[in-house]
Structure formats: structure tokens, C-alpha cells
Amino acid sequence: MQAADSPPRTLNAVAETIDVCALDELPPGAIRRVEWEDVEIMVVNCGDELLAMEDRCSHDNGDLAEGELDPSRCAIECPRHGSRFDLRSGRPLNLPAYAPVETFPVSVEDGRVRVAVE
Numbered sequence: 001m002q003a004a005d006s007p008p009r010t011l012n013a014v015a016e017t018i019d020v021c022a023l024d025e026l027p028p029g030a031i032r033r034v035e036w037e038d039v040e041i042m043v044v045n046c047g048d049e050l051l052a053m054e055d056r057c058s059h060d061n062g063d064l065a066e067g068e069l070d071p072s073r074c075a076i077e078c079p080r081h082g083s084r085f086d087l088r089s090g091r092p093l094n095l096p097a098y099a100p101v102e103t104f105p106v107s108v109e110d111g112r113v114r115v116a117v118e
Ligand code: FES
Pocket: 057, 058, 059, 060, 061, 062, 078, 079, 080, 081, 082, 083, 096, 097
């Protein structure tokens, strides 16, 4: 029996990891796409830093993986209207987009690039 002053029990969302590709298939400057449920995710090797972000511009659904990668800032420019997004935070760096795009943790396990989703 649970005491009256005990904190309520909560269920934590369990993260799922999805396989993207072998690490050597994602060299610096490369972008890979993976789909999870209805979400398209782009995984980018930005100067040996692996980053994952939803592949859909928050302004008007532009395909961000088709945009120009700026490896010096780890940013990508939407090919439709030019908003650039910080791949680490998902935040837009200029208008017309103003809402962030979701980002996802990336890991490497047994030489495979994996993205955590929930
Ligand atoms: S759709 Fe990306 S800036 Fe408009």
C-alpha cells in the first residue's frame, strides 16, 4: 500500500533507438535520412559531430536535407525560403521560420549510427 504522502508514480517514456547506417557511411559533411513513424529525420555529420533533426522546415515544410549545410556553424539552410537552422538546437537563425524543429540524440553503437526517439 502506498503512503498518503508518497510522490505519485509516473511512467517515464521509454526511448527507442533507430538504426541509421554504418558510421563510415556518414563521413563529415554527409547527410542521411531515416523515417520513424510519420517523422522524417536527417542525420548530419558536422565536422565529426553527429546531429539529428527533423527533416521538415517549421515555416512551410521545406525539405531541410536538400538545403545547404554550413559545417562551420553546424547549420542548414532551408532550400525554399532561406531560413537557416542550428542543427544542435533546431532553432531557426533567421526568418521567415521562427519555430524550432525537433532534434534527437545520436549515438554510435558497434559502429552503427543510431538515433533516439520516443
Ligand atoms: S519552408 Fe523553410 S523557410 Fe519557408
